Amino acid sequence: MGHLSQSGVTDMRDDRKDEMGRRHFFRALGGGSVAAAAAITAQPMIATPAQAYDPGTEETKARYRESDHVKAFYRTNGYETLKKN
Amino acid sequence: MARMKFLCDADRCIECNACVTACKNEHEVPWGINRRRVVTLNDGKPGERSVSMACMHCTDAPCAAVCPVNCFYTTADAVVLHSKDICIGCGYCFYACPFGAPQYPKVGNFGSRGKMDKCTYCAGGPEPDLSTIEYEKYGSNRLAEGKLPLCAEMCSTKALLAGDGEMIAEIYKQRVIKRGYGSGAWGWKTAYRETVAI
Numbered sequence: 001m002g003h004l005s006q007s008g009v010t011d012m013r014d015d016r017k018d019e020m021g022r023r024h025f026f027r028a029l030g031g032g033s034v035a036a037a038a039a040i041t042a043q044p045m046i047a048t049p050a051q052a053y054d055p056g057t058e059e060t061k062a063r064y065r066e067s068d069h070v071k072a073f074y075r076t077n078g079y080e081t082l083k084k085n
Numbered sequence: 086m087a088r089m090k091f092l093c094d095a096d097r098c099i100e101c102n103a104c105v106t107a108c109k110n111e112h113e114v115p116w117g118i119n120r121r122r123v124v125t126l127n128d129g130k131p132g133e134r135s136v137s138m139a140c141m142h143c144t145d146a147p148c149a150a151v152c153p154v155n156c157f158y159t160t161a162d163a164v165v166l167h168s169k170d171i172c173i174g175c176g177y178c179f180y181a182c183p184f185g186a187p188q189y190p191k192v193g194n195f196g197s198r199g200k201m202d203k204c205t206y207c208a209g210g211p212e213p214d215l216s217t218i219e220y221e222k223y224g225s226n227r228l229a230e231g232k233l234p235l236c237a238e239m240c241s242t243k244a245l246l247a248g249d250g251e252m253i254a255e256i257y258k259q260r261v262i263k264r265g266y267g268s269g270a271w272g273w274k275t276a277y278r279e280t281v282a283i
Contacts, residue, residue, distance in 0.1 A: 053171045055158045059211040062161035064087050067231030070248060077243045078256040 088163040089206055090250035092257055093137045097244035100125050100135040104236035104245055111235045112224025118188045120204040121236050137245050140186035140204035148178035164208045169200040169222050207234040
């Protein structure tokens, strides 16, 4: 806590001193580990170059096949015309 | 190799929106998104035309050209798909697409867009075929089941054609040869005679 000075105003210097102490505490507590974590996370970002999405052959393979279901669709859609050919 | 195409016979489409409903139901498309919609020209006037529109699965897709993360890919069936794992929801594809196919679910506040959603030609996504995760992200994979997009299969007037591009082009060609001028629909000439400008 700050002390009353001669003018009756609270002296903030003591507060500042306390705050610095708190900050030092956290810096000492986590500073080392944060720096290590930052080094670990930064490493892959540097090592991995940007790549476009490249789906494999399984994703891009043809799925269409002329099943009986599909043949029925063609037949019913062309029933006016195609059956005469 | 067959190339998958949609073809809407505008002379047959009656704007029933069954294709839109079927699509939403089949894929459990979220609120606010239509992977397919019906556009009507000259609504209520003689000679009005309706066209069912969705992703046209372009050969040189503009959405893929502008995507900053390259989440689009084209399958061997010429179906344009995308990976929702890669998509960042930037919205570029929405502006690039001439058909307004890619849309964004409004899942959050302040313009957050989530992942882009578009017609998959009922062909799912990059996840394993017919898996639960594929269904949750992209809807059903009817192509892997040996079927065609439900919107086309549901069409009551056989206006919306889907499948092998050469096959449906032949079906449409034969229709046009048979019906000649006008829609070929019963009562068309009685209603509109020969004066309707199409």
